[in-house]
Amino acid sequence: MVLILIIVGIAIYGYFKAIPGAQNKEGNLPKIEISPESFDFGEIDYGQIVKQSFIIKNIGEEVLEIKRVATSCACTTAKAAQEIISPGQKTELLVTYDSGAMSGSHGRGDQDRIIYIKSNDPINPQIEVTISSYVK
Structure with a gap:
């Protein structure tokens, strides 16, 4: 009887270890954070090219993978x-x-333009950054 309980216990333990997300949802996960969340270039001239750096940080406990970065307009690139x-x-x-x-x-x-960042963060699989300006 004890042997059966041990075998069942090991099987249950193995099941929960093998299934992604079966562990504590707040526990060992990647977690994305970006700073700043938006940026205003202010007033710029038509034809002017401007750049801004943002910082992506992994504040989680597992490796964060940036799967895709996309923008809302061909006039904006992000890498x-x-x-x-x-x-x-x-x-x-x-x-x-x-x-x-x-x-x-x-x-x-x-x-206003939006940058979409997709990652393996299961809580926030996509975050957005906004840039804005007034083009004269």
Whole structure:
């Protein structure tokens, strides 16, 4: 009888170790943090190219993987310096905005762009950063 209980206990333990997410949801997970969460370039000239660095940090306890970085407009590019971030480490996200990429009245005035960052953080699988400017 004791042997059966030991075997069942080992089987249950193995089951929970083998299934991702079966452990404590707040426990050993990657966790993404970005700073700043937004940036305003202020007033810029039409055709001006501006850049801003953001810091992506892994404040979790497992490796953070940046799976994809995308932007809301072809006038904006974003690239993470590293795609794999160890716990407690950080990397730079460089965002470049080309205010001359949009023609006509669409490219002038108040402009807001979004950068989408997808990762393996199970709580926040996608975060967003906003850049803004006034193009004259």
